[in-house]
Amino acid sequence: MKLKNEFVIAIAGKAGQGVLSMGDFIQHIVQNLGLYSFVWVDYPSLIKGGHNVVFIRISDNPIYTPVEYINYLIALDAESVEIHWDEIVNQGVLIYDSDVVKKAISQKTTKDQVFFGVGVPFNSISRAINKSTRYANTVAIATLHYVLGWELGVYAKVLDKKFKKKSQQIIDDNILAMKQGYEYAQDNYDNIFVHRLSNGNAKPYYSINGSQALAFGAIKAGVKFTAAYPMTPATPIFDHLASNADKYGIIAKQAEDEISAICMTVGASYAGARALTMSSGGGFSLMVEAVGLAGITETPLVVVNAMRGGPSTGLPTKTEQSDLRFVLHASQGEFPRVVLAPGDSVELYQLIQEAFNLAELYQLPVMLLTDKYLATSQMIFPKDTDLDAISIDRGILINSQKELGSGEKYARYMFTKDGVSPRALPGAKGIAFHSGSDEHNEYGEICEDSQNRVKMMNKRMQKEKSLLSLVPKPNLYGNSNADITLISWGSTKWAAIEAVEILAEHNIIANVIHFNYIYPFNIPKTQPLLNKIKRAVVVENNATGQFAGLLKQYFNFEPEHSLLKYDGHPFYPAEIAKIIRNQMF
Amino acid sequence: MKSKKDLSQHYTQSTPNWCPGCGNYGIWVALKNALQELKLPAHKVVLVGDIGCSGKLAYWTDYNGFAGLHGRSIPIAEGVKMANSDLTVIVIGGDGGLLGEGLQHFLHACRRNVNIAVILHNNQVYGLTTGQTSPTSDPGYQSSTTPEGSYETPLNPSLLALTAQATFVSAGFAGNTTHLSQIIKSAILHPGFALVDVYQPCVTYNYINTYEYYSKRVYDITTTPYKPDNRFRAMKKSMEIEGGKKFPIGILFQDIDKPSLQSNIQNRSTPLVKQSIQNISVKSLFEQD
Numbered sequence: 001m002k003l004k005n006e007f008v009i010a011i012a013g014k015a016g017q018g019v020l021s022m023g024d025f026i027q028h029i030v031q032n033l034g035l036y037s038f039v040w041v042d043y044p045s046l047i048k049g050g051h052n053v054v055f056i057r058i059s060d061n062p063i064y065t066p067v068e069y070i071n072y073l074i075a076l077d078a079e080s081v082e083i084h085w086d087e088i089v090n091q092g093v094l095i096y097d098s099d100v101v102k103k104a105i106s107q108k109t110t111k112d113q114v115f116f117g118v119g120v121p122f123n124s125i126s127r128a129i130n131k132s133t134r135y136a137n138t139v140a141i142a143t144l145h146y147v148l149g150w151e152l153g154v155y156a157k158v159l160d161k162k163f164k165k166k167s168q169q170i171i172d173d174n175i176l177a178m179k180q181g182y183e184y185a186q187d188n189y190d191n192i193f194v195h196r197l198s199n200g201n202a203k204p205y206y207s208i209n210g211s212q213a214l215a216f217g218a219i220k221a222g223v224k225f226t227a228a229y230p231m232t233p234a235t236p237i238f239d240h241l242a243s244n245a246d247k248y249g250i251i252a253k254q255a256e257d258e259i260s261a262i263c264m265t266v267g268a269s270y271a272g273a274r275a276l277t278m279s280s281g282g283g284f285s286l287m288v289e290a291v292g293l294a295g296i297t298e299t300p301l302v303v304v305n306a307m308r309g310g311p312s313t314g315l316p317t318k319t320e321q322s323d324l325r326f327v328l329h330a331s332q333g334e335f336p337r338v339v340l341a342p343g344d345s346v347e348l349y350q351l352i353q354e355a356f357n358l359a360e361l362y363q364l365p366v367m368l369l370t371d372k373y374l375a376t377s378q379m380i381f382p383k384d385t386d387l388d389a390i391s392i393d394r395g396i397l398i399n400s401q402k403e404l405g406s407g408e409k410y411a412r413y414m415f416t417k418d419g420v421s422p423r424a425l426p427g428a429k430g431i432a433f434h435s436g437s438d439e440h441n442e443y444g445e446i447c448e449d450s451q452n453r454v455k456m457m458n459k460r461m462q463k464e465k466s467l468l469s470l471v472p473k474p475n476l477y478g479n480s481n482a483d484i485t486l487i488s489w490g491s492t493k494w495a496a497i498e499a500v501e502i503l504a505e506h507n508i509i510a511n512v513i514h515f516n517y518i519y520p521f522n523i524p525k526t527q528p529l530l531n532k533i534k535r536a537v538v539v540e541n542n543a544t545g546q547f548a549g550l551l552k553q554y555f556n557f558e559p560e561h562s563l564l565k566y567d568g569h570p571f572y573p574a575e576i577a578k579i580i581r582n583q584m585f
Numbered sequence: 586m587k588s589k590k591d592l593s594q595h596y597t598q599s600t601p602n603w604c605p606g607c608g609n610y611g612i613w614v615a616l617k618n619a620l621q622e623l624k625l626p627a628h629k630v631v632l633v634g635d636i637g638c639s640g641k642l643a644y645w646t647d648y649n650g651f652a653g654l655h656g657r658s659i660p661i662a663e664g665v666k667m668a669n670s671d672l673t674v675i676v677i678g679g680d681g682g683l684l685g686e687g688l689q690h691f692l693h694a695c696r697r698n699v700n701i702a703v704i705l706h707n708n709q710v711y712g713l714t715t716g717q718t719s720p721t722s723d724p725g726y727q728s729s730t731t732p733e734g735s736y737e738t739p740l741n742p743s744l745l746a747l748t749a750q751a752t753f754v755s756a757g758f759a760g761n762t763t764h765l766s767q768i769i770k771s772a773i774l775h776p777g778f779a780l781v782d783v784y785q786p787c788v789t790y791n792y793i794n795t796y797e798y799y800s801k802r803v804y805d806i807t808t809t810p811y812k813p814d815n816r817f818r819a820m821k822k823s824m825e826i827e828g829g830k831k832f833p834i835g836i837l838f839q840d841i842d843k844p845s846l847q848s849n850i851q852n853r854s855t856p857l858v859k860q861s862i863q864n865i866s867v868k869s870l871f872e873q874d
Contacts, residue, residue, distance in 0.1 A: 206871045206872075208871065212870075215870075216867050216870045216871065219865060219867050219870065220865055220867045221862075222862025222863075222865060224668065224857035224858070224860060224862070225664065225667060225668050225857055227664070244870065248865065249855070249857070249860050250857075251667050251668075251850055251857060253663075253667065255660065255693075256689050256690065256692075256693040257689060259657060259660070259690075260657075260659075260660040260663075260689070260690055260693070261660075263653065263654065263657040263660035263661045263664065263690075264660045264661070264663050264664035264667070265664060266653075266661060266664060267633070267651075267653075267660065267661035267662060267663065267664025267665040267666075267667075267668070268664035268665065268667060268668035268857070269664075269668075270651060270661075270664075270665060271631075271664070271665040271668035271669040271672065271857075271858055272668060272669060272858035273668035273669070273857040273858050274862060275664070275668070289654055289657075290654060290657065293653060293654050293657075297651070381871070383871075387867060387868060387871070388864075392862060392863055425669075425858065426628070426629075426631045426649040426651075426665070426669070426672055427628055427629060427669055427671060427672055427858070428628060429628060430628060431628050432627035432628045432630075432647055432648050432649045433649060433650075434599075434643070434644050434649070434650040434651075434652075435650070435651045435652070436634070436643065436644060436650070436651065436652030436653075437636070437652055437653060437654060438644075438652060444644075444650075445599045445644055446599075446641070446644055
């Protein structure tokens, strides 16, 4: 395995052993060293004891996607050694706690591989300092420093910053554990260095996960109300809104169930607050009736579905893109809707803002798809990103009877050319109006008249056509004249883009067309892009090729290959490249 | 008091299509009288209707009306109220929607003490779907879905609300609109969750719980020494209906000291809809560790 001047550190152990916070420490160190990082996690659905892994991919080039190998593994328990043994690549290093992994592993050599073991008694060193295993993880990170040839200075600074609020004693003990761990490794393992990466020149970036990107974007968009019921992996979005609710004047309400959550959201939005609800597929299943309510009452609604492996309880903590068709068709009857699927942190931040604009401009439900992989992965968010790029557009609002002609009765569902009726909010002075889930006339009164029905259906569906002026074509990455085109949507974006780089090393010219506006398609703008494709591969995290099917339905386009993955994990660039090389050449 | 002419404007041009003699008319009149007497401008009131005969009332006044989903009127109303606490928000629903499909919302709204008034049109039957058994139907009630009679014990709405920590629990009778109107007024003014359980005859499908049946059995608790200040006593009082002999109407329980959800939230924010959402800075969120 060629290392391309980049590597992956994995920290594995039992849930509750501090695997995630170690990942956080190492990410901070990496960032302080001027290197790029991408952090992803793999964990089971339980609270304590199960196997947890955090992966930190490090590079001096921007990276946005996981890979399937490990260069440096920190194993906090014996099980971690067994599970990840085969993922460690040639020249890799296993750093383990010699207190718990009794059988020493100094070096392992196979036919074409060699890797080294560095055993340090994490727990004993910690106990000698404070009679507990509290600093075992610090010893482990110090050992990693020795193995990588990193100076301890940056780590010491990060420790100081992290524990400043706790106590000087904790900082001192950590520093001592750090030094002793480093010295132990130094004394017992000379000549181990296999990978020395000098400090990098990464352009300044924030390292945030997809849930943060969505929450920050929603706050930027002026979200004032959110309600949700806990469900992995959607809950962290709500948590980030709740923890900032006081500062930004938001009400974040945990509801008794998802039905209540979405109905509260519809109510708040009808009243005029920008409102958001979120769940995973299971919770969204409960929400669907209210999506139709937003549809017929023309209430702006933004729903995030953070997908996980389904059906039913499925794989609660694993990733999948299998709810696309579901959100496209959710709820009985026909009504206009928008489906978005951002591909990375910046897209998450921006498209949630576009979601609020589209929802209000066209008074309809907008569903934004993300997944466990995007929600939990800590991605690069360049610091020079314009945080104010998306401006708020709430559409036409009628604020009082005065704005209407004198004596004119406000028609909430007035027939218009673009299907959008000027919207009043309850409380608008002098205006009282009716809205409801029954089919209605322009004034919102129940109306079962056939002619009115057809006109009202056409008015609503017209909005799906009108909003196309705001739907861009998909994004093209790479050579516009490629031999192979990878079509990705949502979270498969960067795995596809990086696969193109790998293919280039094998003299295959490929490019990527990435869709993040999923529905409705802007067919006139998209068709020319598809027409230029020589050989297409659709890359998606589901078993049935849901997006490929849409391309057939809306564009009569059939890709040569559908690359599907539904094992709970995201795509890795190398596996995409390998399948293309093996199956298409 | 507004003049009679003003009052008439609340009898909207869109006419109710309830059956002649339906108990909903009495509740409709009582509610409009209450709103009129409270001098609430139409644009500041939102009636959130459930689905069924009762919920249609939301379309049939000149106040704001939002008819939602069967069973879900309470969370919709909670969302409206949380977003704009300046609005008076009233839920109109039946025993099917509020105690069947949406029972969980009913109970959680009680303990949440959200400042809405819930008018429960309790006719002990599913009317609009042609007379099926409801969560409050009497034992033995026969319908298309229970041809041998219902085997289930009816729910007691007031008792449920009291055990779920509601701060205003009351009952009224659709055949006594003057009294009902006063109860609805008190419910609207109550600073928290308020339930008005209304005994409502269904003249088409329920031949047992009729106007005559209730007229003989309801009594105004203010004519007795009862005081609505004790939850335990209120529970006992609410259980009087269980024998089917006596139906106390009036305020069974009220606690104005418990802070409403709204007052908790207002400690830190003006009504959400009145906050500017332009130029919000999120840079500090990115900078935090």
